[in-house]
Amino acid sequence: MLGLASFSRADEYTATGFRVLDPVLAPAQFSTSTDFQLFGSIGEPALGLSTAIGFGLRSAFLYFPVAATPVVSATAGDGSVVLSWSAVTASVGWTVGGYNVGQATVSGGPYTYASLGDVTSSTRSSLTNGTAYYFVIRAEDALGYTIATSTEITATPVASSGGGGVGGGGGGIGVTGVNLSGRGYPLSQVTILKDGQIAVVTIAGPDAKFAVSLTGLSAGSYLFAIYGEDSSGRRSSLFTFPVYLTTGVVTNIGGVFLAPTIDVDKREVVYGENIAIFGQTVSSSTVTIAINSHQEIFVKAPADETGLYLYNLDTTLVEKGDHTTKAKVAVANEISPFGNAVKFHVGNQTILAGVNKSCPPRGDLNGDCRVNLIDFSITAYWYHRPLMVSFRPREKAFLSGDGKVDLVDFSIMAYYWTG
């Protein structure tokens, strides 16, 4: 039970239809106030009534992004544009109730919004061929408040040219392909995988933005995956996005926002000493760091003009034991998803972290710092076969370690895949 107390009279809290979400300051500023105090407590109405096995509690006045902005694709058709977007995952008491699409013929709006319900695709029809349309997708919570807004995506419907399909979405007539854009890390490498294999590698600009085009593709379903490498060679988590490409149309995919890279300076730290949590992301942004503990902790750290961020965690804030930490970033109303988690241990000794952190910790069977078709093939060779003695140490170190090769080992490889 969550009780709420203040210097006001208790009956001021009677209301019909409200929830206290242990307060979360959400986007859209509907929780701002200049003159209130909030006290939280946990109690039980009668002795023994509030026992629980396993519950999570977040206390204090927290601020952290609650939902990652959706990635949107736009495929132009004849008088129409097909939009699809990644599902928004909300947290901390929030649930996604549905989506709105904003449509304009001028970049930046004003947009005319239409409610779509809880779906992840929509076809906008009755559009004028040859006119560029601009769209944004807004995710709403159950009460109809906006909790995430995508970046703008554009497409230009074009009349069908007989059997040749249509052009649009920024590409020329007859070309089948995809334009991908988003944010990585300043002047760092961004790798795009097409169906699990490297299609193109590019470099993000000083503002961390990247844009690539892949053409000469055939129509069909593709799974694009994107990851970045920061200036120290640390890789981001893999961001995947399925898309269906239409013959003769270039599909635009915008709003890809790679999660910050993250690392720690110590594998194990003496309780009471600081541990540095650092990485790289978009320049001049705000990084939210989550530290998994008995009580999950959220802290903020600013990223400098090169995108580097650092947070020194006072380990007296967490209990002794194993912990993980992960990060997400917010800039210009865009919010990345959380990235990979890194582990550390708070105990009785200090062990510095290794320097070779850019290699995938698992799945890299041949030691080339990549997890790709070669590692998959080596693993596949031992599928349904008893493991050779000399291969067992590698299976233990880089796969599940259960002494056999099965689907679990391939799943581990898929998670750490680099192409």
Added chain:
Amino acid sequence: MTKLFFEKDGNLVSLFLDSPDQAVNSVAGEIIVPAKMTVRQIQDANSLINFWVDTPAVKEDKIIFAGIIPGGYQDTGGKILSFLLATDSKSDFGLIELGKIRVLLNDGLGTETAVETSSIIFQPTDNVLASLEDDIPPEEFAPLISSDPAIFNGAKFLVFQTQDKQSGISHYEVSEGDYGSGEHWQRAASPYLIINQKLDERIEVKAVDLSGNERIVTAFSPSGDYLDYIFLSIIIIVFLTLCFFVSKKFFHRS
């Protein structure tokens, strides 16, 4: 909730995956087909699965499959595979079911998640074997040569993989040697143990889709290496010759 379900289009049955709330990266299982039905063709065109661990194949009235999705999948309506069914009689019908399904989370640990599955009743239509309209070859790909003490006793091997978005990949063939394509093509699977371990001859890989379209790529070409060796040899010979004459002249003077 993660779900696996069938959809039927004529005599083509497709298996789809929904996982809107959590990312999954591995799917395995079997499709149980009534004994009175025949699986005429299995198609992996437009499959979510990028790498098959168990390439879909019929074994004892079941289609066995297992594969992975690098980076994971969190969306709805992702196709796993399709198959064409035929029956002796148009009046035959039966239940197509899923068995031994395993779906693993994209969490780096291979955690198995609960899956809701559904069955479908199949009855053939007139269009027993729909023809595939496909004149597009499989996609470009780049085979890799590697070696590892864990497989083939450390011998060099070849790995390859591509997609075909129209009908799906039928099979691969490998040609070793400089005699051109044709008689040297042999059906092969990845990883492929290279016969010519000296790597002094061309190696090509051919991907063939279910409509017979082919994509041939070169996995290894020795010509560049030969040129390098010849060029290096010429430089060494010229250098040694110059050294010989210079030293001869020097010693002659002294």
